[in-house]
Amino acid sequence: MNINTENTAAAATAPAVAITAPGIPVGIPLDTPIQRGAQTITHVQVRKPNAGALRGLSLVEVLQMNVTALQTLLPRVTEPPLLKQEVAALDPADLVSLGTEVVGFLVPKAQREAFQPA
Known part of the structure; x- marks a missing residue:
């Protein structure tokens, strides 16, 4: 199997958060x-809410x-799905x-x- 090291190196140096098209989950x-528990969550992926996710709001x-x-x-x-109590305990900057x-x-x-810059 041939591995392209240029693409691997580029992926390793890419920023953690990229600008994505609307509706695509963002990390x-x-x-x-x-x-x-034993898991540490350092990144959270947010996806576009649908009408069901907005129910009651x-x-x-x-x-x-x-x-x-x-x-x-x-x-x-x-994703991972945050628990309501985890959201309540979030750092204000993260919220x-x-x-x-x-x-x-x-x-x-x-x-x-x-509002997009030229």
């Missing part, structure tokens, strides 16, 4: 890792990054990072494109 590095509260709304929504759209990704998924395409 977010945590400033303060989550300890779950006010879109206005989600867009305002209301902490209670995020505590309900993040366990539904994260803002995860919430910002969720809000970004909810912005219409035309508005996203209007």
